[in-house]
Amino acid sequence: MFIPTLERQCTSEQREKFLPLCYDYRIIGTYAQTELGHGTFLRGLETTAHYDPNTQEFILNSPTISSIKWWPGALGKTSTHAVVLAQLYTLGKCHGIHPFVVQLRSLDDHKPLRGITVGDIGPKMGFGPNDNGYLKLHKHRIPRTNMLMKYSQVSPDGTYTKPPRSTLTYGTMTFVRVLIVHGSAIALAKASTIAIRYSAVRRQSELRPGEPEPQILSYPTQQHKLFPLLATAYAFHFVQLAMMKIYTDVNDQINNSNFSRIQELHALSSGLKAFTSWVTNAGLEVCRMSCGGHGYSQASGFPRLYADFTPSCTYEGENTVLMLQSARYLVKCVRDARSGKTLPGTVSYLSEDVSAVHSGGSSGRDLSNLDFLISLYKQRASNQVHFASDKVDRGISAGMDLVGALNSASVHLVSAAKAHSHYFIAKTFVESLKLLKASSELQNVLHQLASVYVFEGIAQSSGDFIEDYILSGSEAKTIRQLAVDLLPLIRVNAVSLVDAFSFRDEVLQSVLGRYDGNVYENLFKWAQNSPLNKTDVHPSYHKYLGPLLKRNQSKL
Ligand SMILES: CCCCCCCC/C=C\CCCCCC(=O)SCCNC(=O)CCNC(=O)[C@H](O)C(C)(C)COP(=O)(O)OP(=O)(O)OC[C@H]1O[C@@H](n2cnc3c(N)ncnc32)[C@H](O)[C@@H]1OP(=O)(O)O
Numbered sequence: 001m002f003i004p005t006l007e008r009q010c011t012s013e014q015r016e017k018f019l020p021l022c023y024d025y026r027i028i029g030t031y032a033q034t035e036l037g038h039g040t041f042l043r044g045l046e047t048t049a050h051y052d053p054n055t056q057e058f059i060l061n062s063p064t065i066s067s068i069k070w071w072p073g074a075l076g077k078t079s080t081h082a083v084v085l086a087q088l089y090t091l092g093k094c095h096g097i098h099p100f101v102v103q104l105r106s107l108d109d110h111k112p113l114r115g116i117t118v119g120d121i122g123p124k125m126g127f128g129p130n131d132n133g134y135l136k137l138h139k140h141r142i143p144r145t146n147m148l149m150k151y152s153q154v155s156p157d158g159t160y161t162k163p164p165r166s167t168l169t170y171g172t173m174t175f176v177r178v179l180i181v182h183g184s185a186i187a188l189a190k191a192s193t194i195a196i197r198y199s200a201v202r203r204q205s206e207l208r209p210g211e212p213e214p215q216i217l218s219y220p221t222q223q224h225k226l227f228p229l230l231a232t233a234y235a236f237h238f239v240q241l242a243m244m245k246i247y248t249d250v251n252d253q254i255n256n257s258n259f260s261r262i263q264e265l266h267a268l269s270s271g272l273k274a275f276t277s278w279v280t281n282a283g284l285e286v287c288r289m290s291c292g293g294h295g296y297s298q299a300s301g302f303p304r305l306y307a308d309f310t311p312s313c314t315y316e317g318e319n320t321v322l323m324l325q326s327a328r329y330l331v332k333c334v335r336d337a338r339s340g341k342t343l344p345g346t347v348s349y350l351s352e353d354v355s356a357v358h359s360g361g362s363s364g365r366d367l368s369n370l371d372f373l374i375s376l377y378k379q380r381a382s383n384q385v386h387f388a389s390d391k392v393d394r395g396i397s398a399g400m401d402l403v404g405a406l407n408s409a410s411v412h413l414v415s416a417a418k419a420h421s422h423y424f425i426a427k428t429f430v431e432s433l434k435l436l437k438a439s440s441e442l443q444n445v446l447h448q449l450a451s452v453y454v455f456e457g458i459a460q461s462s463g464d465f466i467e468d469y470i471l472s473g474s475e476a477k478t479i480r481q482l483a484v485d486l487l488p489l490i491r492v493n494a495v496s497l498v499d500a501f502s503f504r505d506e507v508l509q510s511v512l513g514r515y516d517g518n519v520y521e522n523l524f525k526w527a528q529n530s531p532l533n534k535t536d537v538h539p540s541y542h543k544y545l546g547p548l549l550k551r552n553q554s555k556l
């Protein structure tokens with residue numbers, strides 16, 4: 001995050017000064033924004049940067065215990081520099097959060113500089129190798145030119161020039177949220193690879209007396225656990241490509257001072273980061289549990305995969321908060337649509353009349369047609385966004401201000417943002433396959449994945465579709481069965497579909513997910529290498545167990 005921030009927020013002179021040092025690893029930096037007391041509420045950050053026109057320096061300070069920077073990756077022991085986000089004060093006025101480059105440690109002996117107290121925050125649930133750290137600033141002075149001034153400036157006499165958009169400071173977070181969508185796709189692909197390969201190797205239980213134990217991948221329940229997640233990994237792969245394309249397009253516009261789509265990008269990246277990381281987080285646990293006891297072993301790779309992925313739901317914007325950000329924009333779009341404004345591409349459906357006639361009993365509609373089902377996802381999203389938006393409007397009519405009305409409707413707003421994200425993902429998956437240049441055989445297999453993703457997505461949220469009369473109960477039941485009917489077809493190619501991710505064993509880090517399937521021998525070898533097995537009799541025997549046993553034996 002240090003380098004992307006410099007690349008996006010530096011003037012050209014600052015780029016020339018700082019970036020070569022980063023690219024050549026002459027300095028190592030972190031992104032120090034979160035504090036002990038604030039991570040989500042950025043406007044509440046307490047670190048200060050007061051401009052001193054006499055020396056043309058900023059004085060950075062951590063005025064309170066809650067203002068200590070806390071969590072930034074590699075801050076504790078590694079980084080020599082940080083981008084520090086602080087409240088800018090000049091000529092007696094506060095101008096809000098701005099980014100500053102601060103050197104933390106000497107480039108000679110790596111010791112913290114004067115005015116800098118820095119260290120590691122201690123052991124965490126995962127990310128063991130990462131020294132997430134704390135930083136306390138004691139009236140630490142930096143040159144004026146260390147404030148990143150691409151968008152806002154402080155002149156030598158202290159005059160402040162404000163940015164074209166205050167939220168441009170938040171740009172790096174948007175970029176990383178887009179990366180996290182990719183990270184979700186990768187993590188779910190890894191977990192699917194481990195679980196499906198192992199499920200092809202593992203044989204368990206005797207269905208009928210005398211028959212050989214079946215591969216657990218042959219059980220419909222095992223397929224129902226894993227194949228929708230496999231399809232989701234493919235869906236997220238295509239979604240992260242689409243998300244990155246939108247990010248790149250909007251960022252190019254921003255670089256040409258066209259800020260018209262910055263809100264749409266923020267809303268979409270927030271919703272997709274939250275949706276994909278939540279789904280992946282839950283999916284990792286389903287994959288682990290589908291591997292039985294060995295899934296719980298470190299040898300499976302799941303403990304580390306989960307412990308390292310799960311903070312994706314928290315960092316770079318806590319997921320609920322990001323869903324609310326997305327929903328806030330959707331509510332604004334409903335208002336814009338009602339006032340006749342044209343809406344941007346990813347939300348244009350909110351101005352369409354997607355109201356449908358209740359299908360009643362036997363609808364005669366083709367419930368296996370993906371284009372038709374995507375229209376139902378659209379209808380569900382539109383209904384939920386309008387419902388939540390109407391809640392907000394009713395709150396305001398009842399005398400609340402906008403903030404109060406948004407807060408009062410926030411449970412529904414999160415549901416609406418989830419439905420919006422889900423529609424975007426399902427639509428993108430189906431549309432991406434249409435554009436894919438692939439053999440008919442491959443198209444058929446990928447169509448099976450897209451179908452099971454779309455069917456199972458409806459099955460798992462059928463309440464949304466039935467409550468709004470988008471589907472009848474019997475139609476929802478039919479779609480649920482369509483997902484189950486696909487499972488044995490996907491079974492045929494399941495191992496090939498995870499092999500296609502091409503994770504090397506060294507990357508997968510899983511005995512269960514080995515490409516050669518040689519699990520048991522390598523589990524035994526792995527166990528023998530466990531530190532506890534360095535000696536047959538563990539040293540602790542002589543200190544604890546031995547005396548205990550001997551003392552009690554003497555009583556026999
Ligand atoms: C190859 C791929 C594999 C790699 C995968 C892994 C990659 C990543 C791995 C590890 C690195 C990540 C480590 C984690 C790093 C961090 O965690 S850094 C710290 C992250 N912190 C946050 O995200 C803080 C979240 N909080 C906020 O963003 C803001 O406080 C808020 C948006 C929640 C609230 O903003 P605030 O200004 O206080 O209030 P609002 O009134 O809600 O917003 C004001 C308007 O500003 C708009 N806005 C907010 N954010 C943005 C943005 N980013 N871009 C554009 N616009 C934004 C918002 O919509 C409001 O606009 P309107 O007034 O027009 O409605």
Ligand SMILES: Cc1cc2nc3c(=O)[nH]c(=O)nc-3n(C[C@H](O)[C@H](O)[C@H](O)COP(=O)(O)OP(=O)(O)OC[C@H]3O[C@@H](n4cnc5c(N)ncnc54)[C@H](O)[C@@H]3O)c2cc1C
Nearest residue numbers: 031033034038039040071072073311314315316317318320
């Ligand atoms: C592994 C890891 C690495 C990190 N790396 C970095 C880094 O490199 N740099 C950095 O600056 N930070 C980093 N962070 C910090 C991270 O960005 C914050 O933890 C994150 O932004 C969440 O903020 P918080 O911790 O204050 O959570 P909080 O906001 O306190 O969340 C707690 C609860 O409050 C709820 N909540 C908060 N606000 C609202 C609201 N307005 N409406 C409804 N509910 C709300 C949340 O939904 C959540 O349930 C890292 C964190 C972790 C875990």
